[in-house]
Amino acid sequence: MSEIDVVLPDGSARTLPEGSTALDLAAQIGKRLAKDALCADVNGDLLDLNVALPPGALVSIVTPASARGREVLRHSTAHVLAQAVTRLWPGAHFAIGPSIENGFYYDFALPDDGRFSDDDLERLEAEMRVIVNEDQPFDRSEHTIEEGLELFRDQPFKVEIINAVALGASEEDLTEVASPSVVSAYANSARFVDLCRGPHVPSTARLGHFKLMRVAGAYWRGDEKNQQLQRVYGTAWESAAALDAHLLQLVEAEKRDHRRLAVDLDLLSFPHELGGGLAVWHPKGGIVRKQMEDYSRERHLHGGYQFVVTPHLANERLFETSGHLGFYRDGMYPPMELDNGTYYMKPMNCPMHCLIYKSRPRSYRELPLRLFELGTVYRYERAGTLHGLMRIRGFTQDDSHIYCTADQLQDEIASLLEFVMSVLRAFGFSDFTANLSTKNPAKYVGGHEIWEQSTEALRLALERFGLSYEVKKGDAAFYGPKIDIDVRDAIGRTWQLSTIQCDFNSPERFELEYVGADNQRHRPIMLHRALFGSIERFFGVVLEHYAGNLPTWLCAEQVRVLGVRDDHDAYATAVAASLAAHDVRVSTDVATEPLGSRIRKAKLEKIPYILVVGDDDVAKTTIGVNARGSNDPERGVRLDAFTTRLTLEIADHGSPEDH
RNA sequence: GCCUGGGUAGCUCAGUCGGUAGAGCAACGCAUUCGUAAUGCGUAGGUCAAGGGUUCGAAUCCCUUCCCAGGCUCCA
Numbered sequence: 225m226s227e228i229d230v231v232l233p234d235g236s237a238r239t240l241p242e243g244s245t246a247l248d249l250a251a252q253i254g255k256r257l258a259k260d261a262l263c264a265d266v267n268g269d270l271l272d273l274n275v276a277l278p279p280g281a282l283v284s285i286v287t288p289a290s291a292r293g294r295e296v297l298r299h300s301t302a303h304v305l306a307q308a309v310t311r312l313w314p315g316a317h318f319a320i321g322p323s324i325e326n327g328f329y330y331d332f333a334l335p336d337d338g339r340f341s342d343d344d345l346e347r348l349e350a351e352m353r354v355i356v357n358e359d360q361p362f363d364r365s366e367h368t369i370e371e372g373l374e375l376f377r378d379q380p381f382k383v384e385i386i387n388a389v390a391l392g393a394s395e396e397d398l399t400e401v402a403s404p405s406v407v408s409a410y411a412n413s414a415r416f417v418d419l420c421r422g423p424h425v426p427s428t429a430r431l432g433h434f435k436l437m438r439v440a441g442a443y444w445r446g447d448e449k450n451q452q453l454q455r456v457y458g459t460a461w462e463s464a465a466a467l468d469a470h471l472l473q474l475v476e477a478e479k480r481d482h483r484r485l486a487v488d489l490d491l492l493s494f495p496h497e498l499g500g501g502l503a504v505w506h507p508k509g510g511i512v513r514k515q516m517e518d519y520s521r522e523r524h525l526h527g528g529y530q531f532v533v534t535p536h537l538a539n540e541r542l543f544e545t546s547g548h549l550g551f552y553r554d555g556m557y558p559p560m561e562l563d564n565g566t567y568y569m570k571p572m573n574c575p576m577h578c579l580i581y582k583s584r585p586r587s588y589r590e591l592p593l594r595l596f597e598l599g600t601v602y603r604y605e606r607a608g609t610l611h612g613l614m615r616i617r618g619f620t621q622d623d624s625h626i627y628c629t630a631d632q633l634q635d636e637i638a639s640l641l642e643f644v645m646s647v648l649r650a651f652g653f654s655d656f657t658a659n660l661s662t663k664n665p666a667k668y669v670g671g672h673e674i675w676e677q678s679t680e681a682l683r684l685a686l687e688r689f690g691l692s693y694e695v696k697k698g699d700a701a702f703y704g705p706k707i708d709i710d711v712r713d714a715i716g717r718t719w720q721l722s723t724i725q726c727d728f729n730s731p732e733r734f735e736l737e738y739v740g741a742d743n744q745r746h747r748p749i750m751l752h753r754a755l756f757g758s759i760e761r762f763f764g765v766v767l768e769h770y771a772g773n774l775p776t777w778l779c780a781e782q783v784r785v786l787g788v789r790d791d792h793d794a795y796a797t798a799v800a801a802s803l804a805a806h807d808v809r810v811s812t813d814v815a816t817e818p819l820g821s822r823i824r825k826a827k828l829e830k831i832p833y834i835l836v837v838g839d840d841d842v843a844k845t846t847i848g849v850n851a852r853g854s855n856d857p858e859r860g861v862r863l864d865a866f867t868t869r870l871t872l873e874i875a876d877h878g879s880p881e882d883h
Numbered sequence: 884g885c886c887u888g889g890g891u892a893g894c895u896c897a898g899u900c901g902g903u904a905g906a907g908c909a910a911c912g913c914a915u916u917c918g919u920a921a922u923g924c925g926u927a928g929g930u931c932a933a934g935g936g937u938u939c940g941a942a943u944c945c946c947u948u949c950c951c952a953g954g955c956u957c958c959a
Contacts, residue, residue, distance in 0.1 A: 438953055441954070442885095488894085494950090609956085817915095819916095822920095823919050823920055848918070
């Protein structure tokens, strides 16, 4: 019998009998690897373990505790879910079931327009465990288009996918089948076959560390005009420990949910009486927000911006001119009909800023003209999309509109990028990435040249700044290309905060002009930009980033002074007064309750510094300093030394945890 | 807007078969005077989201609306 050589990832070669599979290779390398192996990377393609290796192939064995291994586990678990559904709901149609971050989902159409309820998850999970225990193989087979259509004749979604791929109509469906001409299928048993490109684990027995999480509705092919399918989400891992760790992480993430923290820390609330998506800010939230706004104003003041103020509503003529009524009427609060016309709440500040620009003739000497406003806008977001502060119906943008010439664009954007990141860094973010959204050929206004020129200006500014970015083709708004800036937070989630958008539409619609050095009239380019995006959303992101342990400068209460006994209260009050004289936000909690109880209360409020003063301190003018995040208090600290340290920390935007 | 699940005291939740409202924490009062995450006792607190229906009787069953959660879609 002839032999073949294959190459391992470390560059070493292995010799195997011709016809050997990836599993044979794994077995030759080691018993343990053969036991762990899920599938194999052969010359860059992920394949099942039982395929014969071609001579000279570069092979790596994929094991469960790897990104690709988990992906295969999750996808295979999705097949098990589909089989469980077809067992419990005979006649169910199944659509697609990919692996996703941390797990998988699968979409179904149940017989008689049936719906899953939460109780069904338990039944499904039990059935899935039965399938896992049955140790069913994943048997791959390949078919012609005609055979595939016959094989899945009872599964309309599969038929649609096969046809779409055969016609070359859908690239994304290629993930479901082998190639445009070969239909691949995986059979777990005579009764369950699913269309799939693969690869899969060798047997269902290799699965088991999964949990079904929730049911949801999801539109076929993600289009709300299509049938809504029943989706089941699950999470799946390589081990019980990994699954438990994930579930624990979900619990931890819940603890830093801004909606939870907003209640616990008494920052703000969403009273039912107000209606959905509208918040009231309580005193403590009000202080934090004021700190954010003050900082923003301060930076803009020194950043060459001019402050403007505009009203919350306007006559409909304004929004006809701006085009908002034409394009976004559904997203606006409905009209107020009055004797002298029809009024709308403003969904954006830009039309108002254009009116300010237009209030008198402009010279090229004034450009770039940067108008800034903390402008509150109202958008009637669809009920199902609301999400705490992150998606809200009334919110305040740190909004600016910059009017400039095409020549000024690149410099303006480069300096804007610097400004944006400098401001975001002041709030503790340091990991940024950008997205550059380019023209959607199906939906845009403006000439080819201006799109090219400004997209290039955005791109060059990004490169000049050295910010890593991805190009999102066709993602631009109809009126111009844009840069969005994502930040990564303390637990690795990314949030889109800042946006810099070119607008070729508004200057046209408002007929904005400036007189150039050539004494001719020219049309300026307009930039929309927001750094926080919305103050509400930014507040939510910051709160979650710090899990409520805000840096000292942002905290509503920075210090609380506790006397050990009530005869220390006078000294505690004096300490507080001394700190307050340095603009520290400080309170005292008089000794009617035991010290331990008052300390606990202050810790739950996440106050950066709890100062405890007793006999020693009264005698020596010292304090006991209990810093947030630390379990051993410092005794006998001189008050003036602490005051210096604290005021420095506040000025530096630091936290007690930094020391 | 669509799918699923919810809404009981400020918060977290219990409330069985339809029989008329409960706990812990928080609040308030009194006592306690205490050196680093819960002192004790007591008091008060509810149109059970709102409205309608079924019933002798509804937190509980039905309908409508509002609000919330997780998804889908959307996000100028």
